[in-house]
Amino acid sequence: MNMITITVDNKEVQVPEGKNLIEALKAVGIETPHLCYHPDLPVSGNCRQCLVEVDGPRGMALTIGCYTPVRASMKVATPASSPKVAEARKAVLEFLLVNHPLDCPICDKAGECLLQENYMIAGASNSRLNPDVGKQYHGNPEHSSTDGKGQHRGGKRIDLGPRIALDEERCIQCSRCVRFMRSVAGDEQLQLAARGGHTYITTFPGEKLDHPYDRCVTDICPVGALTDKAFRFRKRVWALSRIPTVSMDDSLGANIWADHADGVVYRVMPRCNPEVNRSWLSNAAKDVAQKIHENRLLGGNVSEAAKIIKETKGKKAIVLGGSCTMEDIAAFKKLAESFGSTAELFGGSLLPIQKADGIARSGDPVANRAGLEKAGINTNLSELLKRADEFELIITVAADLWDESPKEASGLDKIPKHIALSPFNGSTTKKTIFSIGIRHWLENSGTMINCKNMEQKLQETPTNEAAQTESARSIAEKLRDED
Numbered sequence: 001m002n003m004i005t006i007t008v009d010n011k012e013v014q015v016p017e018g019k020n021l022i023e024a025l026k027a028v029g030i031e032t033p034h035l036c037y038h039p040d041l042p043v044s045g046n047c048r049q050c051l052v053e054v055d056g057p058r059g060m061a062l063t064i065g066c067y068t069p070v071r072a073s074m075k076v077a078t079p080a081s082s083p084k085v086a087e088a089r090k091a092v093l094e095f096l097l098v099n100h101p102l103d104c105p106i107c108d109k110a111g112e113c114l115l116q117e118n119y120m121i122a123g124a125s126n127s128r129l130n131p132d133v134g135k136q137y138h139g140n141p142e143h144s145s146t147d148g149k150g151q152h153r154g155g156k157r158i159d160l161g162p163r164i165a166l167d168e169e170r171c172i173q174c175s176r177c178v179r180f181m182r183s184v185a186g187d188e189q190l191q192l193a194a195r196g197g198h199t200y201i202t203t204f205p206g207e208k209l210d211h212p213y214d215r216c217v218t219d220i221c222p223v224g225a226l227t228d229k230a231f232r233f234r235k236r237v238w239a240l241s242r243i244p245t246v247s248m249d250d251s252l253g254a255n256i257w258a259d260h261a262d263g264v265v266y267r268v269m270p271r272c273n274p275e276v277n278r279s280w281l282s283n284a285a286k287d288v289a290q291k292i293h294e295n296r297l298l299g300g301n302v303s304e305a306a307k308i309i310k311e312t313k314g315k316k317a318i319v320l321g322g323s324c325t326m327e328d329i330a331a332f333k334k335l336a337e338s339f340g341s342t343a344e345l346f347g348g349s350l351l352p353i354q355k356a357d358g359i360a361r362s363g364d365p366v367a368n369r370a371g372l373e374k375a376g377i378n379t380n381l382s383e384l385l386k387r388a389d390e391f392e393l394i395i396t397v398a399a400d401l402w403d404e405s406p407k408e409a410s411g412l413d414k415i416p417k418h419i420a421l422s423p424f425n426g427s428t429t430k431k432t433i434f435s436i437g438i439r440h441w442l443e444n445s446g447t448m449i450n451c452k453n454m455e456q457k458l459q460e461t462p463t464n465e466a467a468q469t470e471s472a473r474s475i476a477e478k479l480r481d482e483d
Contacts, residue, residue: 006074009081021065022050033118035222036174037066040279042183044175051088053077089122099135101169109224111237139168139200161209163229171225173199177217185213215283235266243461247285248323248441251364253450254281263464265289277360292440297425298468300436305419306482314392320347321399322366325446329375331473335480347372348379350405362451370449385411393417397472402427437469444471
């Protein structure tokens with residue numbers, strides 16, 4: 001990346017060429033407050049919060065940092081050297097807050113709200129609003145009401161669709177959600193209606209916000225206007241701890257944060273990685289936060305499983321699911337070697353490979369397919385289905401084949417014995433003679449190789465279920481010791 005020299009607050013600094021001022025200043029450690037700007041969305045420049053002074057034909061003048069590209073020898077002033085910039089940002093913030101409701105105590109966004117953060121940085125002043133006038137709440141006229149104090153109120157808890165609720169009073173019309181649906185999701189389901197102080201976010205008449213990525217609009221909403229129904233009012237964000245890890249529901253391996261507290265995963269959030277999923281995460285990946293605590297399989301005696309394996313003199317098939325890490329794969333390869341020539345390793349899924357969506361999913365449900373193939377394991381389960389009558393025992397590891405495709409998996413019913421190592425007590429475990437509960441991939445540490453051949457690291461999220469189970473590799477090691 002080419003670097004150029006600019007002057008910031010009377011000091012020369014090196015910044016990346018081709019960046020806008022928000023990103024260029026960030027590169028030298030200067031954070032610029034903003035609301036409408038998002039690095040992975042087209043620039044709109046409508047919140048005016050990122051004001052700086054830049055040299056021009058008439059000297060230093062105010063301009064917005066998001067829409068201003070850097071150029072060599074540019075002179076820039078921030079609040080550190082310009083009282084004018086500090087006062088301008090404060091004035092803009094006052095306009096943004098003048099009609100914003102005092103919902104912080106009950107708002108889900110409290111604690112991670114950009115408006116709160118900007119107020120502490122650029123505002124922090126007493127209100128000059130005349131109490132006799134009150135706040136002028138806006139929104140869709142169809143949702144307006146009058147409260148017990150006789151004040152006009154905008155729409156609260158508007159149902160935009162199956163997953164998203166809107167609080168019209170809190171919306172600051174930054175248009176992030178509109179730009180996401182238009183430019184990233186490719187399905188313009190949201191739009192700004194009306195004009196001026198009456199502008200509000202809405203869906204098209206008679207339509208609902210319903211898209212495989214619609215929950216991303218809550219991630220990028222800078223205030224508490226758009227909320228995810230699955231997380232709404234469940235936990236305060238400052239009570240959550242974050243674990244950086246990787247989503248193992250797809251071979252792209254979207255980078256995620258697992259937000260947890262008291263042994264419960266409350267939400268899964270996108271973790272920005274420009275080379276993988278940028279700032280986006282599918283609804284399917286987010287659903288893991290709820291599903292990880294449902295219908296879990298806990299317990300299982302390793303010694304009993306080892307006894308069944310020892311008694312099996314015929315061939316054994318070990319099937320590794322796509323969420324198995326490189327460490328899991330290595331452990332089961334050693335287990336298979338301990339069985340000698342009677343064991344064969346397979347890997348994969350019975351789910352079909354879909355087309356990549358170009359956002360945060362490759363369409364391949366076998367997350368660590370590249371890792372399985374690197375280990376020399378066949379990821380085409382059709383061969384196992386054809387040769388099912390050769391085997392006396394099948395061991396499935398995080399491979400819920402009968403849940404994925406009952407019709408196809410029925411071809412494996414001819415194998416007399418089945419031991420399942422699974423996080424869930426589903427259709428697959430019901431087909432077994434013995435099953436052992438293992439940790440979900442979100443509760444595991446390890447390594448995966450995504451479809452771009454990038455090695456990525458998983459980190460363990462502590463949950464109540466993880467405390468009662470072991471990792472698949474640990475079970476494999478115990479089975480090998482028992483052999």
